[in-house]
Amino acid sequence: MKEILKCGLILCVICVVASGLLAAVYSFTSAQIDKQNKNETGEALKQVMPRAIRFEAVKSGEEITYYRCYGKDNKVNGFIFKAKAKGYSSEIETLAGLSLQKKITAIKVISQNETPGLGTRVTDETFSQQFTGKSAGDISQVSAISGATISSRAVIKSVEEKLKELQKILK
């Protein structure tokens, strides 16, 4: 009985010290982590819609369905949406910017964990540049990357489907 108490007490002390340390480090870094996360989304949004200066998230419930972009004159000058699809070995998330005419301005793959050297090439500019100027009807003309067919088709398909879905509700 005494042995159990002693062991429990020692383990308890170690855990208390450990959690104290973690709490200290957490409170020290949390502000910086928040800033990094915000920066990251902001940067990605800017990259697909360089001419916008302000972004407004349009939500349905908790989920963000798309972003409305505002230019210098405070008028809506485009939209941004996020498309998701299963690639070869991971979920690929893509941000796509849309002009008011519902044509794609640029896309950017923001999250993927595809095969290094093959599937990861969906992040290359030579692939993503093909999307520029396309509308929902002709996205399927984008050619897939050889050696990374599944990954690139996932990006193409997800953007096409999401665009078709959103086309009617964007305003």
Added chain:
Amino acid sequence: MKLERKEFIKGIIKENPTFVLALGLCPTLAVSTAMSNGLGMGIAATFVLLGSNIFISLIKNIVPDRIRIPCYIVVIATFVTITELFMKAYSPALNRALGIYVPLIVVNCMVLGRAEAYASKSSVKNSIMDALGMGLGFTLALLLISGIREILGLGTFFGYKIIKSYEPMFIFALPSGALLVIGLLMSLFGLLKNKKT
């Protein structure tokens, strides 16, 4: 001083954690696709190893034998979480590249192995030397593997293209390439080790 230096040196070739002790192979396979990932992982693991070795060597006399493993895991997990938080705050790109393998340092057998086999029996000073040596050995091993894989598999060195017309051998970027490279390097280290003794 001589003994401490020996504790430090041994981790690099004679008891190299990856090639000779064969500890921590899982993250080695996964993160060695690019040199920058290998370096990041090496530094992260070295920091955790240093922290846990110091701490465990300090508490070795007050921790009863039967609960030593949970105690070690708590200490290691604490240092891993600290490392992860700092990485998220100051190097989010690296954190994303290493992904799940940062939290998984907790169960990296290299860290627990050194705690159990070395730090729990040695002085703080020797434990520091052991951690630094093992960490350096692990980092060098990761750099060597990821260097070979990145150059052959992607044709780049730390992300910079070295030969323009080179057509990469993708197999080295894939897990099978990692196994090949590690196997060949292991036999090479075996040869080096046998020659020395």
